[in-house]
Amino acid sequence: MGAGGAPLDARARELLAAATVAVGGKRHLDAAHLHDGVERIVLGPLAPALDLLAERLADERARVVVLASGDPGFFGIVRALAERFGPDALEIRPGVSSVAAAFAKAGLPWDDAVVVSAHGRDLRTAVNVCRAHPKTAVLTGPGAGPRELGAELVHRAERRVLLVASALGDPEHERLKRVTPAEAAERVWDAVSVVLCLDEERLLSPVRTVAGPRPAPDRWALDEGAFAHRDSMITKFEVRALALARLGPRTGDFVWDVGAGCGSVAIECARFGAAAVAVEKTADGVERIRANAAAHGVDVRAVHGAAPTVLSHLADPDAVFIGGGGRELPAIVRACARRARRTVVVALAALDRVPQVRAALTESGYTCDGVLLQSSRLAPLPGDVTRLAAANPVFLLWGDRTDLLAAGNGPSPYEGVLK
Secondary structure, three states, rough: OOOHHHOOOHHHHHHHHHHHHEOOOHHHHOOOOOOOOEEEEEEHHHHHHHHHHHHHHHOOOEEEEOOOOOOOOOOOOHHHHHHHHHHHOOOOOOOOOHOOOHHHHHOOOOOOEEEOOOOOOOOHHHHHHHHHHEEEEEOOOOOHHHHHHHHHOOOOOOOOOOOOEEEOOOOOOOOOEEOOOHHHHHOOOOOOOEEEEEEEEHOOOOOOOOOOOOOOOOOOOHHHHOOOOOOOOOOHHHHHHHHHHHHOOOOOOOOEEEOOOOHHHHHHHHHHEEEEEEOOOOOHHHHHHHHHHHHOOOOEEEEOOOHHHHHHHOOOOOOOEEEOOOOHHHHHHHHHHHHHHOOEEEEOOOOOHHHHHHHHHHHHOOOEEEEEEOOOEEEOOOOOOEEEEEOOOOEEEEEOOOOOOOOOOOOOOOOOOOO
């Protein structure tokens, strides 16, 4: 069913006229103009409703209609019905999704948007996607609306604005309210189904072939020359390649790069779609991180301060890379290990620090592994010949949580609502 009482197409009306059972929210059932002989099942918790449907479908004469708004195949009830009854049992008559309606109201294309559901899910994933991508649509839910989203983004995504959509599909009442995250956090909102989170400086990407977030980078572990850095204070690409493999950055993740230097690890994580923060204790390093992030077209928040103290102000990460620390390194590793949800990766040159880092990881409940990376690069010699130039050896240690919990688990996104 279309939002706001939009008329049904001829086939949908035909299916309703032949229905013996109709399932949906009260507003859907009231708007459908069902004939008197139809049994109505008002949706509450989803599992009992599906059990009732199974009982009714045991009668071969039963004709069941499930009423939902928008496109029920897009983060909607179709998944639950197909899993329970099989795709062949379904005939789907989709309406316009709330996401399509919101972007249409905003006058924007959305083939380059990232769509994330916060309905019945952990809000942190939606927050991380909003931080990392310039055009995001968030499907909202109880406790995960514009107010909560705005509160999480106030100090973490300064360039974002929120377009809060309400009464979509109703020409007389639909609205798209433009607010800052701070303004969204201060208001009490009526029922809202979708919020657009936008970086208004980057609303229109080049013509796309593949919809959704921008594709993963064609190359990673970029050469050091791809970043402005000081006195070779940069994680070398051989080390960065393995560090990225262990960090596993992806859309919806949040990554810390601690002792970031020029921010090369944070920037590469952001190129994979993760939200990233680069922590650096020098003021010129912070400016260098910002310049490098802008040069690579990604959002990386640069934080000026010394770890582990400054880490207390950051949201919990999924993964952490530690590239510096000196005498404070064991304390930094412990602080990061307490907060990380999945993985901590540490690069260090000092042999004496290896046992301390391993102990800090294992004592924090991580399984620890590591390698000594020794590489030699091709280098020219006079006479058009080549030699091997040895790079300084680097220890790379990593720890994975032994009590790893699946991130984002929560109630069924369909529980109590048909969308």
